[in-house]
Amino acid sequence: MSTVHEHSHAHHAHDHGDAVGGRERRLLLAFALTLLMLAMEAAGGLWSGSLALLADAGHMLVDAFALLLAFLGAWLARRPADARRSYGYGRMEVLAGFVNALTQFVLVGFIAWEAVDRLLHLDRIHILSGVMLAVALAGLLVNLLVLRLLHGHAHDDVNMGAASLHVLGDLFGSLGAVLAAMAVRWLDWNWADPLLSLLVSLLILGGAWRLLRRSAHILLEGAPEGLDPAEVTAVLRGADASIRDVHHLHVWQLASGSRMATLHVELHEGSEGAAALGAIRRVLDERFGIRHVTVQIDPAGCPDGHHDCGDHAHH
DSSP states (O other): OOOSSHHHHHHHHHHHHHHHHHHHHHHHHHHHHHHHHHHHHHHHHHHHTOHHHHHHHHHHHHHHHHHHHHHHHHHHHTSOOOSSOTTTTTTHHHHHHHHHHHHHHHHHHHHHHHHHHHHHTGGGOOOOHHHHHHHHHHHHHHHHHHHHHHTTOOTTOHHHHHHHHHHHHHHHHHHHHHHHHHHHHHHOOTTHHHHHHHHHHHHHHHHHHHHHHHHHHHHTTOOOTTOOHHHHHHHHHTSOTTEEEEEEEEEEEEETTEEEEEEEEEEOTTOOHHHHHHHHHHHHHHHHOEEEEEEEEEOTTOOTTOTTSOSEEEO
8 A cells, every 4th residue: 555645635734724723713703793683683674674674684594504504514624534434524514505505595485475475565564764774784784794704715615605605695685675775765665675685585596506506516426616537537648658548537526625536547567656656646736636546556458347456556
């Protein structure tokens, strides 16, 4: 047994731990701010009679849960691997992102149902627009602050992406509430409150669908976005003169930014495996960002599909 990725894997472990620790702190602070604001919006919505505020408070309740899930996901991702979970707990953040996306669909359904009911019964709407406007402005400021805390997460960080999506939805909700409050206060457009709530729910729906599709793709062991396995195979075949063929390539993503690959390599007769392993490790790391690699070297001329093909697994 020989290690292909030992140095590069250890090299990134410390940086990854620091990054996760920073994400934990930002998520915890964002959770506290969101929890405080949802209490204010719920009270303001009940007092003023505004659906936009109540919907945003409901969204913030989901978001508080989403941020808590994201925090727990980041915290669990730092737990070391054990005998039962040899890859560790990094995928918890992907599960958290998947659950967060599903909760958004439930929220959108509630907002849409209530908004349509109010639009059909406008005579029931009685809104204290001054209270609504003050609370909506406060919510907008808090959401901007929370979004700033979560800004700059990695593109493939599903966990932080989920949290940011929820807060972005809140931002739209608070902006809609501000606009609705202004329309009700100065134009006497009571229909603006449920209508803007309905429009905001549609915006949330689009983001939730994208996140659901992305996290499901990772859970289904799909190839990372922007990476073509056929291209990886072709590049590896030319990585070193000792390599005769590359096959059975599988590339997937365990968690955010954690790309992995397994492959079989057939060498020319008389070639040493060390040079091929070093070239494969270097190409996968530098060109494709894949640092966890398992390579099986097959004897020359071994037919594909035989389970006894090659006795040497190099990690």
